[in-house]
Amino acid sequence: MSGLSSSRRRGGGAGWLAAAPLLLVTLVAFGIPVVVLVVGAFSVKGGGLGFDNLTATMKQPYIGALGSSLKLSAVVALGGTVLGAFLAQAVLTSRSGLLREAVLTASGVLANFGGVPLAFIWIATLGNSGVVTAALGLGSGALYNFWGLALVYMYFSVPLMVLVIAPALDGLKPQWREAAQNNGASTWQFWRMVGIPVLGPSLLGGAVLLFGGAFAAYATAAAMVGASVPLVTLQIADALTGNVLIGYENIALALSLDMIVIALLVMAVYLPMQKRSSRWLA
Amino acid sequence: MAGVTWRRVTLGVAGVYFLVPLAIAVWFTVYNDTQGFSLGAYGRIVSAPGFTESLLKSLLLGVAVIVLVLLLALPALLAVRLGAPGLRPVLETITTLPLIVPPITYVVGIANALRGGTDALAATPFWQTIISIQDENFPVVLVLAYVMLALPFAYRSLDTGLRAIDVRTLVEAARNLGASWPYVLFRVILPNLRSAVAGASFLSLALVMGEYTIAALMGYRTFPVWIVTVSGNDGQLSVALSVLSLGLIWLLLLTLSGAGRKSK
16 A cells, blocks of 8 residues: 555545445445345244245245246256357358348347236237137147246347357457368367357356346246246245235245355356456457 | 358248247237227327326436436446546446346345335334335335446446546546536536447436336336236237337337447
């Protein structure tokens, strides 16, 4: 500290003062709810602290909902990553500027389209009296199950992957491909030994983002499947709004803490990946 | 040739998957077997009870969130560049929080904090405060929650904008010429940041106009919540509202990229 000049130190002090309102609002609007949530999750009936609520979330029906949410997020992350990457590569290599522009704009719109309106549009298409359901003679309930939900979640996940991966694909220099070809590499060898390693951090970072989005989604699932697919977000909402027995509020808090821990693990993978991918694209 | 085939198949499958539900949704809203072709569903949106009220409430919330986000984020971001680089990791952490705490868990925390706070403060003068921030017509708690959710987007947009200008030189030049700090902020920095500010504002507005989970679980009738309650049994109306909200996102993004392009 002694190495800093006095004017420099004064600048730092004024800087923290300028940021004070932001820090204060964050402390109140984010800090208080999170502290209340954590303390509540560890509060046991009858006073005192303990692990009762958290161990309760590790039993049925909660552990099933947690597993189902994780499975859905994994399916959406894997499917969205593969399909999004293929779509982005198809669009970027098509040489049509119009197609590229149209797909990237549409991806921006659809990646932000979610919630209940998304559910309504798919219900009109594949719901029990949906147009495609009738045309293909599908039975009722074709959409209202685990795979139906995954199909609908792809509608915002694939466009998000396109947006994430497009800059990385643009960063793959044509010279690398030519160099590989001149050395006798096949297309498969190029992708395995050059393309995928360079794209790796972006792909993994994008997959993590899709996982988080699907894991946190609530409104679409609530409007579409109600309780027929158990998900942790639906369980939390039920416990919060009193759709279950009284006294289960702390279960909602404990389930929320479970979700935050999982999201923390997810971010612990995402942030280093983001740093690594930006190194290649510089 | 194989390259051309896989590209066509990929684009074809994607085209069917993304466009068919949209086409069906639009068709569904303008045609039915009994009435034939009609734009009635879109007319019913405007006349549905609560439309103006909830739309105005969401727009008001949106404006409040935009103003607050800019007032909180801009000074902090300027400070990072003007002598407090130690702030950067703090800001990065703050803007990562909403990714770690999903909205559904955030609302659980808020609801419990409010319930506990109302009980604990019942006998003190602060009781009135905690009641008034939950006012149905202008819920301050919702504004604060949305500010936290909007910060990551606004922060990145403003940070990118600030990267393009030499903040230190501009500020020092203006200060040496005797400009006050508010003058520097509003007449020197902001005009150079127009597209970044527009970007941050539109992203915040899009968030407020689309957020359902927190508002619904706290019982506030914002526009996205109204969409769900008014749909009820009117299938055509609910799909028309969905098409409308997709159009709204599209319009916001279009304005956003337009604002970004004009300044270049």
